[in-house]
Amino acid sequence: MDLGQALADIRAMRSQMARDTVFRGYGPATFALTGLLAAAAAWIQSRIIPSPDQNVIAYLALWTGTAAVSATAIGIEVVFRTRRIHHGLADEMIGAAAGQLLPSIGTGALLTIVLWRFAPESAWMLPGLWQIVLSLGIFASCRALPPALNAVGFWYLATGLACLAFAGGQHALSPWAMGAPFGIGELLAALLIAITGGWDGEDDVV
Numbered sequence: 001m002d003l004g005q006a007l008a009d010i011r012a013m014r015s016q017m018a019r020d021t022v023f024r025g026y027g028p029a030t031f032a033l034t035g036l037l038a039a040a041a042a043w044i045q046s047r048i049i050p051s052p053d054q055n056v057i058a059y060l061a062l063w064t065g066t067a068a069v070s071a072t073a074i075g076i077e078v079v080f081r082t083r084r085i086h087h088g089l090a091d092e093m094i095g096a097a098a099g100q101l102l103p104s105i106g107t108g109a110l111l112t113i114v115l116w117r118f119a120p121e122s123a124w125m126l127p128g129l130w131q132i133v134l135s136l137g138i139f140a141s142c143r144a145l146p147p148a149l150n151a152v153g154f155w156y157l158a159t160g161l162a163c164l165a166f167a168g169g170q171h172a173l174s175p176w177a178m179g180a181p182f183g184i185g186e187l188l189a190a191l192l193i194a195i196t197g198g199w200d201g202e203d204d205v206v
Helices: 002-020 028-048 056-085 087-118 120-144 147-166 176-195
Strands: none
Touching: 028 056, 028 176, 056 087, 056 120, 087 120, 120 147, 120 176, 147 176
């Protein structure tokens, strides 16, 4: 029983250390790539889905596919960078980062399913809702990131609200309601990560 308690205490201490350590698992190159992917997806939509409000399934397939590719690329880089930079705390750091971001991703997926299945006439709201939900995930993640990254959360919050306010009617599901916010937002994240000191160094990490 004493051994079990000691192991539990060690796990709790490691988890607390992970929450109190600046997370350096994100790299600028992958975020820049995802920004370019968003712009490419917007261009593809403008060419092959001219009336997305009449073809919501194709619209969802394009953007959920783009999101899946982007998330996979970021996830792979996070695993490799975290194991290289955070060494012994890698698993705890990855778990903490996932725990901060995954609720917003899950919420966005459920919102998509509910609107598509039960309120298809409201599907035009999805770009704005996706951006707002992502902003909440970023704000949660920024507890373990440099404060400058909060700017990305504010960007997605502002663009999401703008989409809800102005991207309805004839502008419903416009390719640039997704391409511009996500393209600029991911490039902004890449820039802020690149200029924030110590992201690739080995100093002051566990």
